[in-house]
Amino acid sequence: MQAEEAAPRPSSTVVLVRAGDPRPEVFMVKRHAGSSFGSRFAFPGGVLEASDALVHDAGSGLSVQQAGRLLQLDRGALDYYSAAIRELFEESGVLLAAHGLSATELQESRAALNEGSLRWDRFVRARRLQLHYDRLHYFSFWITPPGIAKRYSTRFFLAELPAAQDASHDGCELVESCWMPAADILAARKLRQMQLPYPTRKTLKRVAVFDGTTDLLNWARACGDKGVVCNRPAFKPEMLR
Numbered sequence: 598m599q600a601e602e603a604a605p606r607p608s609s610t611v612v613l614v615r616a617g618d619p620r621p622e623v624f625m626v627k628r629h630a631g632s633s634f635g636s637r638f639a640f641p642g643g644v645l646e647a648s649d650a651l652v653h654d655a656g657s658g659l660s661v662q663q664a665g666r667l668l669q670l671d672r673g674a675l676d677y678y679s680a681a682i683r684e685l686f687e688e689s690g691v692l693l694a695a696h697g698l699s700a701t702e703l704q705e706s707r708a709a710l711n712e713g714s715l716r717w718d719r720f721v722r723a724r725r726l727q728l729h730y731d732r733l734h735y736f737s738f739w740i741t742p743p744g745i746a747k748r749y750s751t752r753f754f755l756a757e758l759p760a761a762q763d764a765s766h767d768g769c770e771l772v773e774s775c776w777m778p779a780a781d782i783l784a785a786r787k788l789r790q791m792q793l794p795y796p797t798r799k800t801l802k803r804v805a806v807f808d809g810t811t812d813l814l815n816w817a818r819a820c821g822d823k824g825v826v827c828n829r830p831a832f833k834p835e836m837l838r
Contacts (some may be wrong), residue, residue, distance in 0.1 A: 598740055598807070602812045603746065603747065603748045603749055604748065605740050605741055605748040605749055605750035606644045606645075606747075606748065606749050606750065607644065607645045607676075607677070607749075607750050608642060608643055608644045608645060608680070608749045608750065608751045608752075609642055609643070609645065609677045609678075609680040609681035609684060609751065609752050609754065610639075610640045610641065610642025610643075610681070610684075610751055610752070610754070611640060611641050611642055611681050611684065611685045611733070611753075611754050611755075611756050611806065612640050612742050612753060612754070612755045612756070612800060613640070613641065613685065613689065613691060613756055613757075613758055613764060614755065614756070614757055614758065614804070614810055614813060614814075615776065615810070615812050616809070617758065617759040617776070617778055619808070619810045620776055620778040620779075620805075620807070620808055620809075620811045621778065621779075621782065621804070621807060621808075621809065621813055622687075622776040623640075623776070623777060623778070623779050623782065623801070623804060624637065624640075624689060624758070624774065624775075624776055625638045625639070625640065625774060625775050625776075625777065625782060625791075626639060626640070626641055626688060626689070626766050626771045626773070626774045627639075627766070627771065627772055627773035627774065628770060628771060628772070630706050634783055635657075635723075636792060636810070637787045637792040637793060637794055637797075638775075638782070638791045638792065638797070639793070639794055639797050640686070640753075640797065640800075641685050641688035641689050642681070642684050642748070642751070643680070643684040643688070644680075645676050645677065646680065646682045646683070646717065648678045648683075648716050648717040648718040648719075649676045649677075649679040649680040649683060649717065650673065650679070650715075650728055651718035652679050652717070652718050652721045652722075652728065653675045654796060655721050655722070655726060655727065655728050656678065656679070656727070656728040656729070656730040657695075657728065657729060657730065657731065658674065658729065658730050658731025658732070659675070659678065659730035659731050663744050664677075664678060664730070665756070665820075667735050667737075667825075668735060668825075669824070669825075674729070677752045678728075678730045678733055678754075679717070679728065681733055681752075681754050681756075682694065682728050682729070682730075682733070683710070683717045685708050685756070686707060686710070687707060687711050687767065688766070688767060688770075689702055689764040689774070690703070690707055690762075690763065690764060690765050690767075691758060691759065691762050691763075691764050691765070692726075692759075692762070692765075693728065693729040693732050693733065693756060693759065694721075694726040694727055694728045694729055695726065695727040695729070696724055696725075696726050696727075697724075697725075698724060702724075706720055706724070707767070711767055711769065711770075723732075732756050732757070732759075733753060733754040733755075733756050734754060734755045734756065734814060734817035734818045734821060735753070735754050735817075735820070735821040735825060736753055736754070736755055736816075736817040736820035736821060736825060737752075737753035737796075737800060737803075737820070737825060737828070738750075738752055738753065738825050738827045738828060739751050739753065739796040739827075739830075740827060740828070740829050741751070742829065742830055742831055743832065744832035744833040745832065746821075751796070752794075753800060754817075755813070755814065755817035757810055757814060764776075764809070778805070779801040779802075779804040779805035780802055783798065783802065783805065786798065795830070796828070799828075815835075817828040818823070
């Protein structure tokens with residue numbers, strides 16, 4: 598009897614971009630060897646947590662109904678936006694929210710979230726954060742095919758690095774990070790200098806055609822407005838390379 602196929606885990610990922618010379622740059626993180634996508638470069642992100650559903654009213658610029666229309670979900674769409682902001686903060690230190698925290702307070706809160714000693718919804722409430730849901734532009738949706746041990750149902754969002762913020766890996770689950778144009782990342786992969794998950798490679802190819810962040814953000818916004826089609830690829834050995 599075959600083992601039951603693993604169900605895809607709902608997750609969010611954020612393609613964080615900033616203006617570059619001459620093309621926009623993408624923030625990439627490398628995960629440690631024992632994690633999902635171990636030793637590969639990918640975008641910040643992770644699976645949804647129960648606390649993500651408890652902060653819907655702490656966000657701005659996007660209603661429950663609007664999020665549901667964009668993600669084509671009857672319920673729980675804002676959970677993905679909350680998870681995207683949380684994971685981006687945990688993994689890069691970039692917080693898409695209005696807040697009054699000092700640099701030290703942000704660093705301490707990030708560490709506590711990563712350690713599990715602080716819960717996301719309690720952090721949001723205690724610090725009176727206003728999450729910027731509207732700075733996340735939903736543009737892609739991937740479901741890991743059967744035949745791969747760890748499967749995810751991942752919503753991809755594009756976001757621009759906020760002014761006066763910078764990104765850095767956490768030094769624990771993430772062991773390295775960099776800012777690079779999408780085309781350069783793909784070139785590094787061909788030279789076997791960087792390993793990339795299959796959806797990451799496909800996403801970078803779409804991003805690489807844009808010369809500026811404005812056009813890139815407008816494109817991502819238009820993808821959501823037109824309706825994002827789910828990518829359900831059949832398993833191929835190249836997905837593991």
